[in-house]
Amino acid sequence: MTDEAVPDALATPVEPQGDEGERLHVLGLFVGFVTGLPQLIFPIFAAFFGTRGSDNPLISIAAVSAILLFSLFFRWLSWMRFRYHIGEHDIRIESGIVSRNARSIPFERIQDVSIEQKPLARLFALGEVKFETGGGDGDDAKLSFVSVEEANRLRELVKAHKSGQASVSHAEPLVPDADAPPIFAMDSNRVFIFGLYSFSLVIFAVLGGLAQQFDFLLPFEIWDFRHWIGVAEERGVTVENLNGIGWTAQIILALVALGGLIFIGFATGIIRTVLREYGFRLERTAKGFRRRRGLLTLTDAVMPAHRVQAAVVQTGPIRKRRGWHSLKFVSLAQDSKDEANFVAAPFATLAEIWPIAHAAMIVAPDAQTQFHRGVIRNWTIQILLILPVILGAIVAVTLWADTTILRAMSLLLILVFFVPYLWLDWRKYGYALDGDQIYVKRGWWQEKLTIAPQVKVQTVEIYQGPIARRQGLASVNFGISGGSLEMIALPLETAQAIRDAVMEQVAAVDYAVVAGEARLSTNV
Numbered sequence: 001m002t003d004e005a006v007p008d009a010l011a012t013p014v015e016p017q018g019d020e021g022e023r024l025h026v027l028g029l030f031v032g033f034v035t036g037l038p039q040l041i042f043p044i045f046a047a048f049f050g051t052r053g054s055d056n057p058l059i060s061i062a063a064v065s066a067i068l069l070f071s072l073f074f075r076w077l078s079w080m081r082f083r084y085h086i087g088e089h090d091i092r093i094e095s096g097i098v099s100r101n102a103r104s105i106p107f108e109r110i111q112d113v114s115i116e117q118k119p120l121a122r123l124f125a126l127g128e129v130k131f132e133t134g135g136g137d138g139d140d141a142k143l144s145f146v147s148v149e150e151a152n153r154l155r156e157l158v159k160a161h162k163s164g165q166a167s168v169s170h171a172e173p174l175v176p177d178a179d180a181p182p183i184f185a186m187d188s189n190r191v192f193i194f195g196l197y198s199f200s201l202v203i204f205a206v207l208g209g210l211a212q213q214f215d216f217l218l219p220f221e222i223w224d225f226r227h228w229i230g231v232a233e234e235r236g237v238t239v240e241n242l243n244g245i246g247w248t249a250q251i252i253l254a255l256v257a258l259g260g261l262i263f264i265g266f267a268t269g270i271i272r273t274v275l276r277e278y279g280f281r282l283e284r285t286a287k288g289f290r291r292r293r294g295l296l297t298l299t300d301a302v303m304p305a306h307r308v309q310a311a312v313v314q315t316g317p318i319r320k321r322r323g324w325h326s327l328k329f330v331s332l333a334q335d336s337k338d339e340a341n342f343v344a345a346p347f348a349t350l351a352e353i354w355p356i357a358h359a360a361m362i363v364a365p366d367a368q369t370q371f372h373r374g375v376i377r378n379w380t381i382q383i384l385l386i387l388p389v390i391l392g393a394i395v396a397v398t399l400w401a402d403t404t405i406l407r408a409m410s411l412l413l414i415l416v417f418f419v420p421y422l423w424l425d426w427r428k429y430g431y432a433l434d435g436d437q438i439y440v441k442r443g444w445w446q447e448k449l450t451i452a453p454q455v456k457v458q459t460v461e462i463y464q465g466p467i468a469r470r471q472g473l474a475s476v477n478f479g480i481s482g483g484s485l486e487m488i489a490l491p492l493e494t495a496q497a498i499r500d501a502v503m504e505q506v507a508a509v510d511y512a513v514v515a516g517e518a519r520l521s522t523n524v
Helices: 027-035 037-051 057-080 119-123 148-162 188-196 202-213 225-234 239-244 246-277 317-321 350-359 376-400 404-428 466-471 492-507 511-521
Strands: 083-086 090-095 101-106 112-117 126-132 141-147 182-185 281-284 288-293 298-304 308-315 325-331 342-348 430-433 437-442 447-453 457-463 473-480 483-491
Touching (some): 027 057, 027 119, 027 126, 027 141, 037 057, 090 141, 126 148, 182 350, 188 246, 202 246, 281 350, 308 350, 325 350, 342 350, 376 404, 376 483, 404 437, 430 492, 437 483, 466 473
Antiparallel strands (some): 182 281, 281 288, 288 298, 308 325, 308 447, 325 342, 430 437, 437 447, 457 473, 473 483
């Protein structure tokens, strides 16, 4: 992690301490060196191909060895100059070979402490400890690598400090809390089914990227289709031969190719899901949610319950038919990207999801919750706005297609895609407001329901575009820490009434008292 990722308020210089601090585990040198080898691929190839003209092969071996030793030496030097100190009020980290950097992270600012064990680190019983304060988009500091015992000790120390214990011994090991019964878990069968729903062809994108990066190593141009046509012809595969085998055989070959593609997609989805979600276990501890998962890379993350700002329940058209959904928590000071949010239940039924959400003080919409659609003329205006694009596509298809049937099919496809898309978007959109929460649902393919407690709202903004203003429509944007929530296509009077109702709820909360109670009850 670079020092630039640390917020200025936390990256303040500190005076040298009397103690020398703690070093990272020495075996972390080997783990970091091996895991960092992919970064040396280009220098190694450059050294190898730069010296391959020499008659003595030992020169190439010596050049590659020099690069490896050079990298290992600087890793050792960086390890020697790295120290972390556990103080009475903060964690201080000192690093840097030539330019020394020192930063202090107060315990009260640490919002999340997670432990990650990648395969090689697990082999040596090592782990990465990551501290997050919520002041940036990533981890504010991390220790790579320490022993698992030290990682657990550091997390328990942070928990003890944040729980307000008067004195904490930094020398003696702290006993971690006993495992609580899980509030949600996925067995191997559930993970496998989840993988079946995670169809993915990302393997082709990866192979394509590798081929593009290392095509200079191949004796031919991989993207030269004439080369592949020539190879096929050398093996007796020509257009005439394909036409000669008959329609039945061609259909069978096409089905076999399609079946192979589908098999690869399912296999890729299953492998990725098993590697990420194996052993998924979510616990509700006294002060937060603890999530553990992973087959090769084991992650152990804890998020305090008070950091939950909103809940997002998602599903897809196929998953919904079988009753499967996912639950994510939008957490304090995270960005609005979905992958940055805390996944509490990646593959669960609604009966399993709502108790988890309730543990974060978010309740499901009941029968009294009435969802309203936006004004349909907003979507009609969108159709009119994209009409020139449709007409341009129609002209392009007319000029490109050489048969009447092909032109008709192309025009039908354009109309069938755009108009139903906007109509379905309007049909699936809805918003609701009760005395405590805000609800917004949207998406006709990937359905998403976002629920946010009104007291979590920090700002309410009403805005109107030039066309919406002429139509008397407006949108309401609710600013919450870690993201935003938007209601669209509302009459201006309705938008103003919603803003006033939410701000009345927010104004009734004394956040100074809430913040003080949160600091007293926080337990990472």
